[in-house]
Amino acid sequence: MEKKNATRKDIALRAGTTVSVVSRALNNSGYVAKEKKERILRVAEELNYVPNPVAISLQKRRTKQVLFYCKNLDNAFNIQLYQGMMDAAADRGYMVLFNGKIAFEEIKNTLVDGILMQDQSIAKVYMDIAGRNYHLPVVSAAYSDSINISQPLPIVDIDMFKVVETALDYLWKNGHRRIALGMPYPYDSPHARTIAYKSWTHEKGVENPRDYYIGVTRQNPILKDDERLMHFREEMAESSIIVPEDFFGKGQLAAHIFVEKRLDATAILGFNDDFSLGLIKGFQELGIHVPENVSVMGIDGINSRKYISPMLSTVALFPEKQGAKCVEVLLDIIEGKKFKYVNHSGFKLIEAESVRKIHRF
Incomplete structure (x- = not known):
C-alpha cells in the first residue's frame, strides 16, 4: 500500500498547534515564536513533509x-x-x-x-x-x-552625487561652460541627480541653470514660461505627441526640446545611457551632429553604448x-x-x- 504523504494538519497535531501557525512557519510569512517555529520545522522533517515545488527546502531550512x-x-x-x-x-x-x-x-x-x-x-x-x-x-x-x-x-x-559631479567636471574640463541636463523628472524633483546638478551649477556660478534643464515628464515636458515654445506646444497638442515610457524615447524627445528651446548649451548630460543614446538619435534625426554641434554624456556604462556611433562617453556604474x-x-x-x-x-x-x-x- 502506498505511503500517504504527511500534511500540514499532521504536523499541527504532532507539534500541538494549529494548521494556520504551521502554514506561517513553513511559508516564512507572518510571526511565529522562534521556539514554536523550530519545533514545527523539526516535526515536518520527522514526518518527511515535502512542500511543492522545492523538495528539499525543509531539510536545509532554505529553498536556495x-x-x-x-x-x-x-x-x-x-x-x-x-x-x-x-x-x-x-x-x-x-x-x-x-x-x-x-x-x-x-x-x-x-x-x-x-x-x-x-x-x-x-x-x-x-x-x-x-x-x-x-x-x-x-x-x-x-x-x-x-x-x-x-x-x-x-x-x-x-554615490550619484559624486557620479554626476564627475560627469560635469569632465565636460567642464573639456571647455564646456553651458551644460544642459536631460531627466525624466521635473526640475523640482528630489532626485539625487537633479540635486547634484543644482549644487554643481551653483558652485560654478552658472546663471539660470533651470533654463538648461530638460525634464521630459508625462505631465508637461516643456517649460510653461518659455514664449519661444508656444508654437511647439501647439504642434504637440495638434499631433497628440505622447511622452514615451522608455528612457531611449525620452532622450529622443529631449533632443527635439533642446533644439526647439534654442539652447546655447554645448553639451548635455543624460539621466542614464539609454536616455543619452536617445539624445544622440534625436539629434541625428534633426541634422545635429554629435559631438561637432553638441556633446552628449551618459551615466551607466551599459554594454549597448558600444554599438552606437559615436560611442557614448559615460560614467560607468558597473x-x-x-x-x-x-x-x-x-x-x-x-x-x-x-x-x-x-x-x-x-x-x-x-x-x-x-x-x-x-x-x-
Missing part, C-alpha cells in the same frame, strides 16, 4: 532561491544588474527568480529565502505594503536618493558588480553571517567619442 523585484525591463542597466545577481547567486548554490510585475501580493505563494530590490523606491513600497507581514530579509540597490523607509534594510549604494554585491549581502543575512547595512559600489569615468574638447582662449 531569492527573488528580484524589477519594474523596468526596458532598461539595459537592470538586465546587467540581474546578470550580476545570477552569477553571484550561482557561485553560492542559489537561484535568482525574477518578478517584473512588482506583484507584492503574490509573495505569499512564492517559496524564496529573501528579496532583492531594484531601488529604494520599490523597496519602500514593498515594506509599506507587504514587508510587515512577510518577514523575509530584503536588500536593495540604491542611488543616493533620500527615501524614508519604514524599516531599516541593507543597501548597496552608488551594474553587474552592484548586483553581485546585493546578492552577497542578502545571502550573508540568510546564512547568519555578519553583514553591513550600508555597502558601496564604485564607478569610473569612460571617455569615448560623444564629447569633444572646446579650445578656450
Whole structure:
C-alpha cells in the first residue's frame, strides 16, 4: 500500500498547534515564536513533509532561491544588474527568480529565502505594503536618493552625487561652460541627480541653470514660461505627441526640446545611457551632429553604448558588480553571517567619442 504523504494538519497535531501557525512557519510569512517555529520545522522533517515545488527546502531550512523585484525591463542597466545577481547567486548554490510585475501580493505563494530590490523606491513600497507581514530579509540597490523607509534594510549604494559631479567636471574640463541636463523628472524633483546638478551649477556660478534643464515628464515636458515654445506646444497638442515610457524615447524627445528651446548649451548630460543614446538619435534625426554641434554624456556604462556611433562617453556604474554585491549581502543575512547595512559600489569615468574638447582662449 502506498505511503500517504504527511500534511500540514499532521504536523499541527504532532507539534500541538494549529494548521494556520504551521502554514506561517513553513511559508516564512507572518510571526511565529522562534521556539514554536523550530519545533514545527523539526516535526515536518520527522514526518518527511515535502512542500511543492522545492523538495528539499525543509531539510536545509532554505529553498536556495531569492527573488528580484524589477519594474523596468526596458532598461539595459537592470538586465546587467540581474546578470550580476545570477552569477553571484550561482557561485553560492542559489537561484535568482525574477518578478517584473512588482506583484507584492503574490509573495505569499512564492517559496524564496529573501528579496532583492531594484531601488529604494520599490523597496519602500514593498515594506509599506507587504514587508510587515512577510518577514523575509530584503536588500536593495540604491542611488543616493533620500527615501524614508519604514524599516531599516541593507543597501548597496552608488554615490550619484559624486557620479554626476564627475560627469560635469569632465565636460567642464573639456571647455564646456553651458551644460544642459536631460531627466525624466521635473526640475523640482528630489532626485539625487537633479540635486547634484543644482549644487554643481551653483558652485560654478552658472546663471539660470533651470533654463538648461530638460525634464521630459508625462505631465508637461516643456517649460510653461518659455514664449519661444508656444508654437511647439501647439504642434504637440495638434499631433497628440505622447511622452514615451522608455528612457531611449525620452532622450529622443529631449533632443527635439533642446533644439526647439534654442539652447546655447554645448553639451548635455543624460539621466542614464539609454536616455543619452536617445539624445544622440534625436539629434541625428534633426541634422545635429554629435559631438561637432553638441556633446552628449551618459551615466551607466551599459554594454549597448558600444554599438552606437559615436560611442557614448559615460560614467560607468558597473551594474553587474552592484548586483553581485546585493546578492552577497542578502545571502550573508540568510546564512547568519555578519553583514553591513550600508555597502558601496564604485564607478569610473569612460571617455569615448560623444564629447569633444572646446579650445578656450
